[in-house]
Amino acid sequence: MQRSLPPLNALKAFEAAAQCLSFTQAATRLCVTQSAVSRQVKLLEEQLGVALFDRSGGQLRLTAAGQRLLPVLRQSFDRIAWTVGGLGDQQALSRLKINVPPTFASRWLVPRLGRLNALHPSLELSITTRFEDDLLDRNELDGAIRFGAGEWPDIDAELLLQETHVAVCAPHLLEGRRGREVDLTRHTLLHVLRDDDRFHTWEHWLQAAGIDGVETGRGLAFDVLELAIQAAINGVGVTVADRHMIGRELMRGDLVQLLDVEVTGHQSYWLVTRHEQQESTNMALFRRWLRQEVSDPPSDFSEQA
Incomplete structure (x- = not known):
């Protein structure tokens, strides 16, 4: 023809x-x-x-x-x-190339990769953690996991995880106090930066908790959630974090929740691919595995209180 x-x-x-x-x-x-x-x-x-x-x-x-x-x-x-x-490299055809947000990679994805390898030992992954994945401009990526509202042109997006925000800190910071006995004005607030500003998770959580009089402009700010979580674990201060990212720390007692208050985040984690892209067998396997991990997480990765 x-x-x-x-x-x-x-x-x-x-x-x-x-x-x-x-x-x-x-x-x-x-x-x-x-x-x-x-x-x-x-x-x-x-x-x-x-x-x-x-x-x-x-x-x-x-x-x-x-x-x-x-x-x-x-x-x-x-x-x-x-x-x-x-x-010229048959291994390249079986290798799946994915870009993932840094905190999602270190706290959610990497700890589960042993389970993925056990289920699909022939599936090889290359994982990058660039803040901008350039999925539409670069052809070496098969897909990406993005954090946002799910609205990107020329992109097919599947919702993976909706953020659930809780306020947490190291146990010793509470000094035996619980709940509303904790005076947040006496503790350092830990924030996550968003470009030149910061995410307003503290304001949303305080409003949901009905707590007034806390100056949210003070404290320390980090460019990735991972650093705010590490600071909280090490007793630097109190942070509002996504429960999905700190499930193991809550189970082990490395972090404790201040109040039984959870706030649904305005943004989520999405699996994204190019619009009308023909899905490879490897991407289909990876997609199904992600869905399974989200819907039925193993007990040692529990994301519930």
């Missing part, structure tokens, strides 16, 4: 320009001139007989035809790159 396809360079130029929404940035990515990208895109539009970009108003926007073409083209290029990359 003979295929009637546009030139490869024109398709590559369109994909880069569509992802960047800029001919200049696309040219930098492809190591060519801006005029070359513009010319290739124009050639593609002429061959297809439709406009792929709306160039009005000084901004580059995809038309309906461009929005239809981009995900198919991205998927095709990804599959080619994945297959070609594995031709």
Whole structure:
């Protein structure tokens, strides 16, 4: 069967320009001139007989035809790159590459990997913990676990865990006090940073607990939840943490809960893949295993009080 396809360079130029929404940035990515990208895109539009970009108003926007073409083209290029990359290394074809948030990786995923290996010994994982996974811009990742509201363009997202916030500290900080006997104004509050600000988990928890008079602007702040949890374990102060991340510490008594108050977080952990990406056997195995671990966690990883 003979295929009637546009030139490869024109398709590559369109994909880069569509992802960047800029001919200049696309040219930098492809190591060519801006005029070359513009010319290739124009050639593609002429061959297809439709406009792929709306160039009005000084901004580059995809038309309906461009929005239809981009995900198919991205998927095709990804599959080619994945297959070609594995031709010289058969191990690469069986290796699943996943990016995971640092705290989720260290506290939830890594402790369970022995169970995954026992069930699927042929499944090999490469795990990275970059804050930005660049799933749409880089083809080496098969998928990622993201923390957020689950709304990302051109991404298929499956909910894994909804955050449940509890206030915790090391047992000795309580000095025998329990519940509302604990004066939070006497303890250091531990926060988690969000870009230049911080997550407002303390404000939400205090409101749910009905506690007033606590200055939430004070205390220590960390860029990852893992550090806030470690600080709490070591008696530095009190933090509000996701129960899923501290289940073992609560069971062992390394951390204790201040009050029987839980607050559902505004963000969650999601398994994400590219939209319309053909799912590999390994990704399907990994997805099913994640679902099982979430729905029926082993007793030694209990996330209940």
